[in-house]
Amino acid sequence: MKNYVIIGNGIAAAGCIEGIRSVDKESPITVVSEEKHEVYCRPLISYYLEGKTDLDRMRYRGADFYEKNGCSVLYGVKAEHILADTKEVALSDGRKLPYDALTLAAGSSPFVPPFAGLELVKSRHSFMTLDDALGLEQAITPDSRVLIVGAGLIGLKCAEGLHGRVAEITVCDLADRVLSSILDEECAYRMQKCLEEQGIRFFLGDSASRFDEHHAFMRSGAIVGFDVLVLAVGVRANTGLFREIGGNVNRGILVDERMQTSVPGIFAAGDCAEGLDISCGTKRVLAILPNAYMQGHAAGANMAGGNEIFDKGIPMNSIGFFGLHAMTAGSYDGEVYEEKTEKSLKRLFTKDDRLLGFILIGCEERAGIYTSLIREKTPLSSLNFDLLKKGATTLAFSPETRRKKFGGAV
Numbered sequence: 509m510k511n512y513v514i515i516g517n518g519i520a521a522a523g524c525i526e527g528i529r530s531v532d533k534e535s536p537i538t539v540v541s542e543e544k545h546e547v548y549c550r551p552l553i554s555y556y557l558e559g560k561t562d563l564d565r566m567r568y569r570g571a572d573f574y575e576k577n578g579c580s581v582l583y584g585v586k587a588e589h590i591l592a593d594t595k596e597v598a599l600s601d602g603r604k605l606p607y608d609a610l611t612l613a614a615g616s617s618p619f620v621p622p623f624a625g626l627e628l629v630k631s632r633h634s635f636m637t638l639d640d641a642l643g644l645e646q647a648i649t650p651d652s653r654v655l656i657v658g659a660g661l662i663g664l665k666c667a668e669g670l671h672g673r674v675a676e677i678t679v680c681d682l683a684d685r686v687l688s689s690i691l692d693e694e695c696a697y698r699m700q701k702c703l704e705e706q707g708i709r710f711f712l713g714d715s716a717s718r719f720d721e722h723h724a725f726m727r728s729g730a731i732v733g734f735d736v737l738v739l740a741v742g743v744r745a746n747t748g749l750f751r752e753i754g755g756n757v758n759r760g761i762l763v764d765e766r767m768q769t770s771v772p773g774i775f776a777a778g779d780c781a782e783g784l785d786i787s788c789g790t791k792r793v794l795a796i797l798p799n800a801y802m803q804g805h806a807a808g809a810n811m812a813g814g815n816e817i818f819d820k821g822i823p824m825n826s827i828g829f830f831g832l833h834a835m836t837a838g839s840y841d842g843e844v845y846e847e848k849t850e851k852s853l854k855r856l857f858t859k860d861d862r863l864l865g866f867i868l869i870g871c872e873e874r875a876g877i878y879t880s881l882i883r884e885k886t887p888l889s890s891l892n893f894d895l896l897k898k899g900a901t902t903l904a905f906s907p908e909t910r911r912k913k914f915g916g917a918v
């Protein structure tokens with residue numbers, strides 16, 4: 509019997525639990541959960557605000573998940589230190605939790621820049637957790653003017669969630685475009701236009717230089733009045749516990765393809781970990797839900813003595829705002845194939861006989877085929893890429909590959 513401990517109770521932890529149980533059905537698992545909720549789908553918090561889902565439907569697993577998997581969860585308890593010499597985790601309630609194998613699945617935390625006057629703002633929020641969404645819901649009224657600092661995924665998701673529930677939404681970002689980490693200028697502009705058509709106002713290439721309780725004084729000289737402020741500037745991987753014991757950390761906790769960290773017996777997975785991005789061959793934090801689950805599963809299987817490799821990590825996003833859908837994946841390097849209409853835009857990036865990345869906006873495509881070409885590093889010369897460029901169809905593959913990969917589907 510082994511004692512398994514997981515720090516964090518998000519998607520990576522759920523993957524980790526299922527990974528452990530794929531190898532070891534018996535040994536006890538203890539999950540340390542700072543949040544007081546069972547694992548839920550974090551991306552749904554904006555849909556909750558919009559009223560499109562409820563707390564029950566936000567569950568990531570069934571109500572009997574922990575019991576079925578023989579886990580005890582310590583809710584509302586924080587892991588404060590790892591005591592690597594004695595193999596224990598020191599908890600915020602004063603207890604020490606012994607472990608034989610440990611996975612850090614601690615996610616990330618919002619980064620708050622030192623804005624002058626921020627302490628004067630009473631209604632100040634982040635938008636990362638279910639409690640953030642519940643707190644924001646309490647703070648708004650139909651007359652609220654909301655300022656969101658940050659036009660990345662989290663800021664825009666928040667804007668969409670609040671749309672229709674408040675009087676005014678303004679979004680500002682130092683970057684000159686929305687979703688600057690995943691969209692180029694032209695694609696970002698299409699997204700911005702779509703959001704503006706819904707009445708969301710943007711200040712881009714501009715940000716607050718200081719605040720008072722109800723005003724942001726922008727670098728450009730503009731003054732934006734607000735009742736509720738949301739800070740969605742960025743996130744940082746929760747690496748502190750591991751850094752403290754001298755483990756190897758870059759932007760995230762460095763892991764190999766078995767999710768093993770630099771310290772034997774300690775694994776890391778999800779938003780706190782930095783693993784290989786196979787689309788560009790470098791290590792990055794790939795802060796998306798599917799990676800968190802798959803990394804967590806590998807960490808769990810390996811902490812239980814299995815040998816599971818996760819070598820399929822790529823950045824990918826599938827997001828839609830007010831009916832305009834964008835899917836992106838991989839890296840935007842190499843030659844570009846482009847198709848554009850007024851309503852849609854497709855860019856495929858190829859290099860050395862491989863598809864490296866894509867951006868699809870307003871396209872109704874089976875993007876999964878493109879994603880799988882990136883993940884599998886499929887040589888483009890082995891299929892009819894000219895056909896595939898026009899539309900993600902399985903017909904571009906040889907009959908033999910179609911049979912193997914898609915069960916003969918055409």
Ligand SMILES: Cc1cc2nc3c(=O)[nH]c(=O)nc-3n(C[C@H](O)[C@H](O)[C@H](O)COP(=O)(O)OP(=O)(O)OC[C@H]3O[C@@H](n4cnc5c(N)ncnc54)[C@H](O)[C@@H]3O)c2cc1C
Nearest residue numbers: 516518519520542550551587614615778779795796797800
């Ligand atoms: C608004 C929003 C929208 C998103 N939309 C998408 C999307 O559309 N598609 C997509 O793929 N991804 C999306 N993501 C990202 C996705 O939700 C994350 O990549 C994923 O949830 C990461 O899972 P995780 O388990 O690594 O971390 P988390 O879900 O962050 O879980 C980590 C948990 O660890 C806990 N914890 C941290 N430190 C400690 C400690 N010391 N002791 C105890 N507990 C601790 C935290 O409280 C947290 O509950 C979105 C994220 C947000 C916030």
